[in-house]
Amino acid sequence: MKIDQTLPLEYSTEQNRLNILGFWIFLGAEIALFGTLFASYFTLVNRTGSGPTAAEIFEIMPVIIETVLLLISSFTIGLGIHAMRLGRKRAMLIFFGSTLLLGLSFLAVEIYDFIVYIHEGATLQTSGFTAILFTLLGTHGAHIIFGLFWGLLIMYQIIKNGLTPETTNKAFIFSLYWHFLDVIWIFIFSFVFLKGMM
Amino acid sequence: MNFFDRFAVPNPSITIYASMIAIALTVIAIIAGLTYFKKWQYVWSEWLTTVDHKRIGIMYLISALIMLFRGGADAIMMRAQTAVPDNTLLGAKEYNEIFTTHGVVMIIFMAMAFIMALMNFAIPLQIGARDVAFPRLNALSYWLYFFGAMLFNISFVIGGSPDSGWSSYFPLAGTDFSQSVGTNYYMLALQISGLGTLLTGINFITTILKMRAPGMTLMKMPMFVWSALVTNFIIVFAFPVLTVALAMGTMDRLFGTNFFTTENGGMDMLWANLFWVWGHPEVYILILPAFGIYSEIISTFARRNLYGYKSMVISMVAISLLSFLVWVHHFFTMGQGALVNSIFSVTTMVIAVPTGIKIFNWLFTLRKGKIEFTVPMLYTLGFIPIFTIGGVTGVMLAMASADYQYHNTMFLVAHFHLVIIPGVVFAMIAGLTYWWPKMFGFMLNERIGKWAFWFIAIGVCVTFFPMFISGLNGQARRMYTYSESTGFGIWNMISFVGALGLLVGFILIVYNIYYSTRYSPRNIPGDPWDARSLEWATPTPVPEYNFAVIPHVDSSEAFWDYKKKGYQLFRDPVQSIHMPNNSGLPIIIGAGFFVWGFAFVFGIWPVVILSTLFIFGCLAYRSLEKDHGHYIPVSDIEIDEQGGSVQ
């Protein structure tokens, strides 16, 4: 494995560069995926049948908390990558750990949100609107859950193997994924929740 | 319903029972054969666990050929049923299952796999690479495709085949009108193989962008590589749409949601839109690689460089962009009004412009050439007139007002078969024949191949031209029968005769493979066609690492200029080569997906959860695994290269 010392560790081998480009393309596909979900959401948002409308079930507080949690987590993972580039393994692990904890809290609030919706009579089966609402939020949430496990696995590998071209590459890719989920959430926050409450 | 009742076939008939027995016997024969000849070890370590793009390509190829015959059997049954009026060979239910599986199998499991086969085999060789960017992911793509196809095909014997058309329009495909598990199979099998396709897309874009031989700029890539690049971009942006649509459809059917229902705010039109937002780019995913293959073959056998390389590239990019802007033409009759229909009519017709550019460029490649009528060239030349006819009828269909009369009729069926068969199937057979010596080390017999070509080319015309007429006479597609007074009888009978011709042609291809395997001379040179691109610079059979030394490229026809102008391809000394190790994980994950899909079809939730955990467990294992591949020492490379045609 040829290691190019002039580049950051996560870019230092040929395979690493391939991995990062490949992941960017994967994120392109993810944008198409969420784009389709958003388009379907806008199509179905007013098709509430006999169920509640968006304005009836949305609450601003939990959503703002979720947004803040996820925004901070995006910041901490950025710090984590910065620490990684400086070769500070401990600091990086702390930032990654905080990111995952913030992600977990986000998830907790989102689950609370879901329970509220269900109590207000908006279940997955209620209407076209609720189906796409839960699917859009659920797809994002499932990505976060997957991210939590993935992040843990990467932290474990960094603890075990240190900052190698392989582990830093994985951590960097994970950070791209996490930022991406944050961006998607901003769209959900603006176009689902804010628009729905107006 | 009783738990076990769901596994029974809803419309049992003698054919289905006979097929069950045939399938069981084949499986037993394969297992017994492998055991008897002690080939398990070989099959496992050389094929099932391989990460070599060439072997993965060959596995795609075998799967595609098997699926071609499955879909072809469906086609023959359909044409036989409709050959005469009021036929009772098949009932309506069987006919519905057959045309549905014909469409799905041919598009998703035959044509897609065939393209994957040729891309896998040829692309790394053409760009002078040793493998794709992510060899293991590539193996996983194959196994996801394979197990998706398996899942789809067992619907035939367990639980019933899907029967609401390959486009599976809701609410017909919803539980109200389609009670059997058939459509569940459709949703999950497409989901699994679609995931494999998406991964291929990512893999090949990365490969083509990053792993080209030094000197090969984008505008020096062979046209097939260009077409593959464009195609894989379409895959990456189109397949997620299918993923979402299928997920919604699955939830409607299994969790009682209201995406596409007709009550509680569901919207059946949303399915049609999502399906075709994927579905139209999908046809370009099929056709663009075919265009690439034709470009390679036409310049090889006209002995000339491809005419208008730049406009070929620009027109492909234009087609790929337009392919996302035309999906509404699949349902002009849905009532979106004259304005929307007019807009989509125009965008659709505009596709004719870049396609026309390509046709004329191919024609001008022939000019001043020295045309040799080999089998691959025959298919390429046969493609031009037939595809032109199919293509112009596409322009006719694009005219919204006229489409109100063509929609859902045999005219449409004639059109898309006359573009897909000469466009895709011809290209696949041509590509197969063209790259066959590189794949297997011997040539396919030219004489039998030409016979097969004539049967197929004439068969296509005889089968599908009459459908234009019966369509204009009011024959809707997907009708299992019609009365004599309609006057459709004669046209359908001609179609049936043509279909028999096609059958003979395809049987001849199989016979050719058998015949050539037995009798064709071995020890052929590395470059038997006197071709132009880098794959022919490798020795035959191609070693695991493709190129002992990575070539340097100075022109768009590097190998041709090496032969004619003395450009130097191999300039570096031989060094030890790093190659990835084989892995059993891809097939194991694929099998996990199969179990997951099967359990999902029948709603056996504990198994769904367990198999999901299993799949994620495998991914975690993969992440933790320490596997840095292996090095092939210089000594082994030089031994391998003895007898090679180059260097």
Add this chain to the structure above:
Amino acid sequence: MNLRRIMMVLIFACTTILAGCQPLKVLDPKGPQARTTANVIWISIGTMAVVVLVVIAMFAYLIIKYRASKQEEDYEPPHIEGSLKLELIWTAIPVVIVAFLSVVTIISTFKVEDVPEGYSKEPLVIYASSSNWKWHFSYPNEDIETVNYLYIPTDRPVQFKLYSYGPISSFWIPQLGGQKYAMADMVNTLNLAADVPGEYSGRNANFTGEGFAEQTFSVNAVSPQEYTDWVEEVKTTADVLTKEKFGELLQPGHLGQSTFKGTHLTFSPPPENHQMGEKSTEKMDTDMNEMNMGDMEDMDHSNMSQ
């Protein structure tokens, strides 16, 4: 070469058989809308025939002239990059053809979507609804309903309001005009007219499952006087359509033709009035439709910009 000859023979054979047969339904219009589409089809066939002939002629010339067996053993084909001029020519010509056909399409599409012109009378409104595997025709002003057959007056526009009690169906009378979908969650409007009296066949053209092949109906275009007589006769002789009876009619299966007094519109109104619950109005339903299209385009841009 061989292929071309065989195709010629085939096309010749087809046209001969065609000449001996009944004219094709789509090209044998009996009303203004079908006439417009038939004309469009003929224009497009003509234009496309020219394209096909040019391509095939060039193709034949090139493969004959430049085949290897006719050339010197040592002939080396030249390297030609391409020609901007030629390539622009074969970009420009298709652009002109497409522009021409686009104009034809836009004009004719607006024409066939609209109420046909040149009739003094108001359109006759008929609600046509599909159920597996039948067609129900309600005449709200005449207050009668038929199953699987239609009576329409000639020389008067007919406006069909299409919807479905089941899967998406496509309402099609080839000799009177093109198709349009009948769907469960919206009402589509199809404008037709018949000029020539006669019996025409109609069918569902969109696959709806097991009984799809037989989901047909007949259309009797009769003079206005005969039409009025028929309505009167139905009103005096037919049974009343009750909610229970209509429920029976909706059961999946095939029925012959039948006739009723009264329509199902009173107790089972079309989707625009009942589908979306109390919260929505007819207007919203159509809004949703337009929105659907708009969103799809948006999504597409998001796809493409990546």
